[in-house]
């Protein structure tokens with residue numbers, strides 16, 4: 001059934017107590033209402049539909065058995081937290097998800113007492129949950145801690161760093177492995193294969209029945225009499241028997257974490273029974289549930305990659321509005337693939353984001369030199385270093401915000417050894433919908449101080465391809481580029497890209513009163529501000545710096561010396577941003593011209609539309625003009 005105009009103002013439940021009060025047989029109907037609300041609402045707002053449709057029963061069962069906020073739920077990434085929000089009093093606000101001043105797209109401590117831990121980046125749930133469980137034990141409390149981590153979250157290093165410590169620190173922690181076989185794209189690596197082997201084991205078919213019987217057996221007090229047998233039963237019943245072998249333990253048992261499952265993650269009664277059983281276990285446990293990403297909505301089931309996270313879509317067809325202009329990501333994927341067809345040393349690496357980065361075309365056309373390493377940015381950086389040692393030209397393609405995970409590898413492995421890795425940071429700048437965990441507003445800060453690392457940003461699509469071409473041919477050391485989410489100003493790249501001179505900026509217009517230095521896609525704002533200032537009789541120079549590092553000091557000095565004020569504009573935080581580099585440079589060069597800066601404030605910028613947030617925080621033509629005039633006095 002395709003929902004249309006669902007009324008979210010009359011939610012069937014307004015708190016977890018309402019859910020607990022419902023008769024068990026009413027829960028499937030509630031699950032359907034949640035699904036229909038999500039499908040209809042996200043068609044208007046966009047969001048992570050697929051992941052949330054997959055955890056409806058799981059989240060209902062968790063709230064049926066446990067009591068937040070006393071009990072603690074930790075969701076990995078927390079992009080699948082919409083159902084949790086609907087159950088914990090935010091059903092009537094779900095239509096504001098990811099909207100300015102609306103609900104955040106992930107859990108957020110400041111949003112609700114039921115959101116004990118925020119996220120947005122993957123792999124943090126088990127470590128944080130272990131900390132909560134250990135803290136609880138130290139305080140002598142009795143609350144439960146449950147973390148939900150998807151199958152792809154287990155490709156993330158911090159999860160295994162935490163698993164390595166669980167048994168040493170606590171006896172009571174429930175980990176739920178929500179296995180839908182999908183990351184954003186299909187999940188990758190040995191872990192994915194391992195989970196799949198368990199889930200597809202021939203024994204699973206009747207294991208499902210066995211699991212139900214086993215849980216009833218345990219709940220029926222059987223465990224009290226037959227501790228020894230339970231040990232075997234637990235492994236035998238809930239673990240597929242490998243032919244002829246003794247009861248095989250899973251890798252989790254080797255970590256001292258009792259494995260249960262796999263069970264059907266959409267079977268509400270079984271989930272409730274299982275959680276009722278697990279909550280009384282005096283040992284750390286992991287419950288492996290099998291779920292369907294996109295369950296209940298055919299277009300999402302048929303295309304989990306597309307419906308992992310998307311903008312507005314047509315509820316009837318699942319179609320999204322096509323854009324007439326290619327995004328930077330699409331231009332990136334096409335360009336690097338074309339370069340790689342000519343240059344066999346080019347290899348492309350993604351951390352589980354072939355779609356978002358545009359590398360999906362590289363994956364299709366040159367699969368042998370395409371590497372999706374999973375949600376493992378630290379490893380991706382090291383892997384790129386190893387490839388560079390072998391003389392290959394790695395394009396390490398990771399969103400600016402996720403590249404934060406690899407800072408030490410960039411310094412310790414890439415820069416100190418001067419390895420020619422290409423750091424391609426998509427979503428460089430405000431990300432918008434996803435909010436503070438995803439805005440790429442810190443990469444200049446975390447890269448500018450690294451000796452020998454070149455860093456740049458294009459003003460439009462044409463210059464973007466020139467920069468990528470320059471990177472493809474630059475082997476002197478690590479080189480980084482940042483570029484924004486979505487479309488650029490719409491300048492079609494020329495047929496044959498040109499090499500750019502490293503550290504050489506572009507003087508778009510000369511002037512003698514004011515110098516505007518607009519980085520990347522702030523150039524159009526600078527160009528409009530130039531017009532307004534010229535209408536006030538001022539002579540305005542405009543510089544496209546191109547290079548964050550090395551700055552074109554000669555160009556900047558030559559203009560700064562003759563004007564009365566310099567104004568830098570950047571889609572980055574002001575703290576240790578591009579403008580700071582200009583100020584440092586002018587100071588060291590003895591140029592006294594005052595500098596005003598346009599950029600993001602020293603705070604975490606909330607979620608919302610890029611235009612709305614720029615307006616709120618002054619990354620606008622008006623504010624640029626105002627600050628320049630104020631400085632001129």
Ligand SMILES: Cc1ncc(C[n+]2csc(CCOP(=O)(O)OP(=O)(O)O)c2C)c(N)n1
Pocket residue numbers: 051054076077079080120121122149150151152153154178180182183184293308351352353375376377402405
């Ligand atoms: C460090 C980091 N890298 C990449 C991402 C992008 N990302 C968001 S969700 C996701 C896949 C998560 O898959 P899984 O944990 O299996 O959850 P599912 O969506 O399948 O429910 C990825 C790669 C991220 N949020 N954090």
Ligand SMILES: CC(=O)[C@@H](O)[C@H](O)COP(=O)(O)O
Pocket residue numbers: 077079120121184308309356427431434485
């Ligand atoms: C939850 C997560 O981290 C990703 O799904 C992210 O939301 C993708 O961002 P884009 O929509 O900018 O590709």
Ligand SMILES: [Mg+2]
Pocket residue numbers: 150151152178179180181182183187
């Ligand atoms: Mg998954």
